[in-house]
Ligand SMILES: C[S@@+](CC[C@H](N)C(=O)[O-])C[C@H]1O[C@@H](n2cnc3c(N)ncnc32)[C@H](O)[C@@H]1O
Ligand SMILES: Nc1nc2[nH]cc(C(=O)O)c2c(=O)[nH]1
């Protein structure tokens with residue numbers, strides 16, 4: 194059984210499918226504690242959740258009629274039975290599955306899926322998150338051109354570190370690379386100036402769209 198803290202339809206506010214309708218499944222609990230986390234509430238021990246089987250989750254998704262599915266949290270890939278859920282959803286060729294994951298979970302087993310493989314938006318947690326020591330750089334090799342490595346930027350130190358990693362692991366040759374400011378805190382102009390100064394042609398800068406449309410603290414959107 195999965196602990197689901199919320200499920201809803203919205204437009205995806207992040208990633209490759211930003212602006213498109215998506216059905217979201219948010220799981221309880223995370224193995225990290227990022228300084229900037231906007232869903233800390235979902236990681237509390239006493240959070241309210243609904244227990245759902247993988248079949249319940251599939252039925253809910255189908256009842257919405259929405260094609261894009263985002264599994265998020267919390268950390269979706271620490272949920273017991275998550276591989277079976279992903280396989281069930283992937284068997285439905287109509288669905289396009291996307292998984293938001295935090296960079297600390299080994300993606301090898303997931304990346305090997307053959308049919309209708311999900312796309313992974315893998316965060317690399319930078320210095321200002323306080324969680325960089327948990328990052329698995331081996332994960333970079335399991336990502337392809339359908340996936341994303343996302344750097345959430347808090348400050349200039351994060352920008353320098355992101356650039357170092359992009360160059361060292363040739364990330365833009367392998368996958369899509371996004372910069373996203375810590376919402377309401379990072380200086381967005383600094384990020385764009387940094388991109389200009391370093392001629393970062395292959396990076397996509399992105400703001401979380403749902404936080405512009407709705408109150409940034411609103412749930413279920
Ligand atoms: C809440 S996390 C859940 C999935 C997974 N635990 C992870 O970190 O990727 C979803 C996305 O929101 C991003 N995020 C969380 N707090 C944020 C903030 N304050 N500003 C910008 N992005 C944020 C995360 O970096 C991640 O890309
Ligand atoms: N609209 C909307 N789009 C999102 N894309 C990724 C989200 C997440 O929390 O993982 C998210 C979210 O919480 N809301």
Ligand code: SF4
Pocket residue numbers: 223224225226227229230231232233236266267268295
């Ligand atoms: S990994 Fe994701 S859910 Fe966990 S604390 Fe960090 S941003 Fe929040």
Ligand SMILES: [Mg+2]
Pocket residue numbers: 231232
């Ligand atoms: Mg969110």
